[in-house]
Amino acid sequence: MPKLSRLVVAAALTVALPLTAMAAPAQAHGMSHSPAKPRIVVTQDGEVDDMDSFIRFLYYANEFDIAGIVYSSSRFHWAGNGADVAPYRWTGTEWVDHYIDLYAKLYPNLRQHADGYPTPAKLRSFYKIGNVSNVSEMTQVTEGSEWIKKVILDDKPGPLYVQAWGGLNTTARALKSIQDQFSGTGAWPSIQRKINKKVVIYNILNQDATLADYIRPNWPGIRIIDNQSQFWSFAYLWTRQVPAAYQSTLKAPYMETNFLNGHGALLEQYRTYRDGKPTRGDDENNRWRPDQNLTYDVHDFISEGDSPAYMYLFDFNGLRSSENPTYGGWGGRFAPNASGWIDTSDVNTFTGAADRAFPQTRWVADLQNDFAARADWGVTPRYRDANHNPLASVREGVDLSVKAGRPVTLHGRGSDPDGDQLAYRWWQYTDAGTYGKAVDLAVRGSAVSLTVPADAQSGQTIHLIFEVTDDGTPALKHYQRVIITVR
Incomplete structure (x- = not known):
């Protein structure tokens, strides 16, 4: 069975909070x-x-x-x-x-x-x-x-x-x-x-x-x-x-x-x-x-x-x-x-x-x-x-729940309404994730592979940004933020 089939797509915990849960903002971050x-x-x-x-x-x-x-x-x-x-x-x-x-x-x-x-x-x-x-x-x-x-x-x-x-x-x-x-x-x-x-x-x-x-x-x-x-x-x-x-x-x-x-x-x-x-x-x-x-x-x-x-x-x-x-x-x-x-x-x-x-x-x-x-x-x-913005997407979705120590591969895709040539980039927004440390990323074209660190704790998050940039004038971007929540 391919490794990707073990990924469970789920909403990040912070996103799932209902607005009524936000009455005490110091205690709820979403x-x-x-x-x-x-x-x-x-x-x-x-x-x-x-x-x-x-x-x-x-x-x-x-x-x-x-x-x-x-x-x-x-x-x-x-x-x-x-x-x-x-x-x-x-x-x-x-x-x-x-x-x-x-x-x-x-x-x-x-x-x-x-x-x-x-x-x-x-x-x-x-x-x-x-x-x-x-x-x-x-x-x-x-x-x-x-x-x-x-x-x-x-x-x-x-x-x-x-x-x-x-x-x-x-x-x-x-x-x-x-x-x-x-x-x-x-x-x-x-x-x-x-x-x-x-x-x-x-x-x-x-x-x-x-x-x-x-x-x-x-x-x-x-x-x-x-x-x-x-x-x-x-x-x-x-x-x-x-x-x-x-x-x-x-x-x-x-x-x-x-x-x-x-x-x-x-x-x-x-x-x-x-x-x-x-x-x-x-x-x-x-x-x-x-x-x-x-x-x-x-x-x-x-x-x-x-x-x-x-x-x-x-x-x-x-x-x-x-x-x-x-x-x-x-x-x-x-x-x-x-x-x-x-x-x-x-x-x-x-x-x-x-x-x-x-x-x-x-x-x-x-x-x-x-x-x-x-x-x-x-x-x-x-x-x-x-020129108009390209469109980025990620095949596996943008909210994933993955066990610590497990490998993950994500496949990004891009399209452009003007038919422009596209460039791809993956990077970790370390400051935004609650795991807080850099993770090794192996990028191949529009795909990226990583292993969720073994020391990551349940509930911690890793934020990955997939960028698609066209070659128009001016060069325009579209992103997808993938949030991996450790389980």
């Missing part, structure tokens, strides 16, 4: 997963990097069930109240509508390359202004807070991912309105259970005080994916975080070729270092000035520090990162803590040292090439004239 598109609410504060993150987001809008686009404030930007609070670095609220108008020009082309792009009208219907008058302001009931409240309380099942690109004050106001309405009523316990089960916050930095002062004390059961450091590798300080070997896709020649030149009016709005394009209301942010920031070339990447909030949910690439924050993917990798998960370290393959930025930076070339392809889609009306 996140239940649905094949449906992830449902999201974006909250942002109008910083330059929010604008760039929003441009990329529009090119990937087909990958989400978008439930809201809400303007909040932060400690970096607020509108003022026309009386005793003056505006600070305020960029206005009109730019979101303007970017959606520019998306409308791309929309007919984008639809030729992938299904599911929302209409411009639908996107506009989701755009609401929240609590913007001051940093941490959550006393006012706003259109944005009421919208988030409605989405949280609706009958659509979770998870609902609320992304904090800026402050969490509008989200906090929505939760406070729910608390004010239901606290002390007979419905309150069930409302709390529903929200704890449903809502997941992806927090970028701590951009106001409402998470610490209101949300965590009053809603301790809400799970929080907390990105406090990994985002810097895709933000203003990227030259300090991204290894030199990975920086080429963030440098001016790549940016100009793939995004800034000849890719339509939306990407003409994309901000880069020293580009000579000031941001109305935020002129004191001088990164646009050609005579400043001379360590960067004109048109070097500037920042998309908020993009990891939605790239975490990119399941189309096969990395399965949304199944469990500890798995890692284009939106970073996280370790459990008392309120959910906090960003953690991977071993930097260039230095051999633990590096808190590396869970993000290891993917930077792949995610930039992927975005470059979508930038092409926006200005290419015929499918055959652009």
Whole structure:
């Protein structure tokens, strides 16, 4: 009997946890997963990097069930109240509508390359202004807070991912309105259970005080994916975080070729270092000035520090990162803590040292090439004239249960919608697996063989990544993550 017949395909233990088991995130590491598109609410504060993150987001809008686009404030930007609070670095609220108008020009082309792009009208219907008058302001009931409240309380099942690109004050106001309405009523316990089960916050930095002062004390059961450091590798300080070997896709020649030149009016709005394009209301942010920031070339990447909030949910690439924050993917990798998960370290393959930025930076070339392809889609009306992702698969499946000491052979396969030539690679994502040590891999073409180590303990996991890369321009990838659970 072939050795492969002894493999038992089973869901990894962490994936099998139901969402109801997640009320105590410090004790349970999984996140239940649905094949449906992830449902999201974006909250942002109008910083330059929010604008760039929003441009990329529009090119990937087909990958989400978008439930809201809400303007909040932060400690970096607020509108003022026309009386005793003056505006600070305020960029206005009109730019979101303007970017959606520019998306409308791309929309007919984008639809030729992938299904599911929302209409411009639908996107506009989701755009609401929240609590913007001051940093941490959550006393006012706003259109944005009421919208988030409605989405949280609706009958659509979770998870609902609320992304904090800026402050969490509008989200906090929505939760406070729910608390004010239901606290002390007979419905309150069930409302709390529903929200704890449903809502997941992806927090970028701590951009106001409402998470610490209101949300965590009053809603301790809400799970929080907390990105406090990994985002810097895709933000203003990227030259300090991204290894030199990975920086080429963030440098001016790549940016100009793939995004800034000849890719339509939306990407003409994309901000880069020293580009000579000031941001109305935020002129004191001088990164646009050609005579400043001379360590960067004109048109070097500037920042998309908020993009990891939605790239975490990119399941189309096969990395399965949304199944469990500890798995890692284009939106970073996280370790459990008392309120959910906090960003953690991977071993930097260039230095051999633990590096808190590396869970993000290891993917930077792949995610930039992927975005470059979508930038092409926006200005290419015929499918055959652009590049599209290949498809990877593994014959034996992606969740296997294998006894310690047993051999395993996995057969990867690839196909390409454009007929491109394909290259294959297998590698172990050692940091993501709970076995935690390197395993010898014998790779033959698109197949890999290994022996599950004899010292592996029952329940430990080994994560293998199968990559398929096409030879198109830009070169695109698709992955399959195989999780071997020791039994």
